[in-house]
Amino acid sequence: MKRSTIYETGSTPWRDSISKSQNPKSRIMxxxxxxxxxxxxxxxxxxxxxLDQKTRxxxxxxxxxxxxxxxxxxxxxxxxxxxxxxxxxxxxxxKQRKKDIxxxxxxxxxxxxxxxxxxxxxxxxxxxxxxxPQAIDQPLDLSVPxxxxxxxxxxxxxxxxxxxxxxxxISGMRRAKKxxxxxxxxxxxxxxxxxxxxxxxxxxNEDATIITSIFEQVAQGQESREExxxxxxxxxxxxxxxxxxxxxxxxxxxxxxFLGSYKDEPEMLVDGIHKPLVDQETFLKxxxxxxxxxxxxxxxxxxxxxxxxxxxxxxxxxxxxxxxTGSGSKGNxxxxxxxxxxxxxxxxxxxxxxxxxxxGLLQTLRVRPSVSGLYLKVLGDMMKxxxxxxxxxxxxxxxxxxxxxxxxxxxxxxxxxxxxxxEDYNRAKARYEAERMSLLSKKEAESMLPEDILDQLExxxxxxxxxxxxxxxxxxxxxxxxxxxITGENLVIENLQTRTNELNPFIKCICLExxxxxxxxxxxxxxxxxxxxxxxxxxxxxxxxxx
Ligand SMILES: [Zn+2]
Numbered sequence: 180m181k182r183s184t185i186y187e188t189g190s191t192p193w194r195d196s197i198s199k200s201q202n203p204k205s206r207i208m209x210x211x212x213x214x215x216x217x218x219x220x221x222x223x224x225x226x227x228x229x230l231d232q233k234t235r236x237x238x239x240x241x242x243x244x245x246x247x248x249x250x251x252x253x254x255x256x257x258x259x260x261x262x263x264x265x266x267x268x269x270x271x272x273x274k275q276r277k278k279d280i281x282x283x284x285x286x287x288x289x290x291x292x293x294x295x296x297x298x299x300x301x302x303x304x305x306x307x308x309x310x311x312p313q314a315i316d317q318p319l320d321l322s323v324p325x326x327x328x329x330x331x332x333x334x335x336x337x338x339x340x341x342x343x344x345x346x347x348x349i350s351g352m353r354r355a356k357k358x359x360x361x362x363x364x365x366x367x368x369x370x371x372x373x374x375x376x377x378x379x380x381x382x383x384n385e386d387a388t389i390i391t392s393i394f395e396q397v398a399q400g401q402e403s404r405e406e407x408x409x410x411x412x413x414x415x416x417x418x419x420x421x422x423x424x425x426x427x428x429x430x431x432x433x434x435x436x437f438l439g440s441y442k443d444e445p446e447m448l449v450d451g452i453h454k455p456l457v458d459q460e461t462f463l464k465x466x467x468x469x470x471x472x473x474x475x476x477x478x479x480x481x482x483x484x485x486x487x488x489x490x491x492x493x494x495x496x497x498x499x500x501x502x503x504t505g506s507g508s509k510g511n512x513x514x515x516x517x518x519x520x521x522x523x524x525x526x527x528x529x530x531x532x533x534x535x536x537x538x539g540l541l542q543t544l545r546v547r548p549s550v551s552g553l554y555l556k557v558l559g560d561m562m563k564x565x566x567x568x569x570x571x572x573x574x575x576x577x578x579x580x581x582x583x584x585x586x587x588x589x590x591x592x593x594x595x596x597x598x599x600x601x602e603d604y605n606r607a608k609a610r611y612e613a614e615r616m617s618l619l620s621k622k623e624a625e626s627m628l629p630e631d632i633l634d635q636l637e638x639x640x641x642x643x644x645x646x647x648x649x650x651x652x653x654x655x656x657x658x659x660x661x662x663x664x665i666t667g668e669n670l671v672i673e674n675l676q677t678r679t680n681e682l683n684p685f686i687k688c689i690c691l692e693x694x695x696x697x698x699x700x701x702x703x704x705x706x707x708x709x710x711x712x713x714x715x716x717x718x719x720x721x722x723x724x725x726x
Contacts, residue, residue, distance in 0.1 A: 211282035216253035359452035398464035433462040
């Protein structure tokens, strides 16, 4: 066992400048004891040698106009204060000179202690002496009650040699995660690094910008997720499908750390200390798109997109029931386009006629402004109720939070008064802290519900009111998405007209209203999505066109 050494400074300004003032706060310069501590296995670690600690503390005092009254150095690795000879001598010195000493300085809180309960006890001892302990790397205003929570995080955070050791244990990992650290291999867009305290952090790397862009594009919903992935690959960001979907749902990109449930603790999201690549709104949009809350887009695969053939892959062959493809052929000084079946069936039909017929189909789906106005009003009322419930929930969570925080504060009092053993204290506090964390994430979830959903609905209604115009103005990719999401993947050809049995249920609902209105007015209507029923068996009229 090493002997602890004490270096009481003999020639520092200390002895000359001590003012024997009764009120320490009236001194112009503060007097500090500096305390350094290292355990044998830490000696080799960069930045934690005793000399390094001492040098940094002295520089800090110099920079802040603080006089170094004494320096105590602990070579001993004992965890609690009683077993640390240098600290015991420090205390004795502090008690003798309590009127002269303002501060006890060390590098970080783990130098002070790693035991939360011990620390609280020692804090109250020092408080009685009028000495403020302070970690120069982790400054805390201990007069503010909230700082005790932060202090408990600092104290319980594994350091240097303990880092790797504790990382192997679940509780150590949870501790670090609760501190907002991403552990393990950095996800795409980040690199593993170390912060000033030599603790693991992740920092954005050269892939960060493209990931931000991917999220933004997916959130916009203009292109399919798969198209965006292929675009990213062309930009040199190689990512597999499964990695890609995992990435889009990983809260790390919005600056959060996910903590799974463990023992009594429910799962929770913790604010990470790393830089987010995506803002919350964008991330939430992407999640709602992935979870299918947005309009579902069905796109037939493996058909290339040509301006002249927007319906390619959507039309069903009236002869054999397969999907029609399309192509162009030269003739009569021009290029003519056809949708056609495979070689054996030989069915084909002029693209132009079908394209026009499809616009006609969209015309029948036009939503009346009066109908959409009514829908918006009803939805608005429903959402008002939702918002009221949301408000109630939020205030409930606030109340629960207050309760838990009061309990934590009470625990600290009980501990300091000696009414609670450190073990019981730790156990109870861990439980309340977990409860507090989960309430905090609940609170956040409640406030994260999008309030602007009505605006979005209004936009989509106005799109529906002008569907044929929007369609005609769109490029072929957008056209194909409209086709897929509005009229479904399988368009039937009947009497040279396109028809669908897979109308978007939402639109069907609105259009039934339209249909009713139209019927009353005109006595008949042409839209026939409902009753014409089954596809097969309709007039097989293989209307082929010659050139
Ligand atoms: Zn066919």
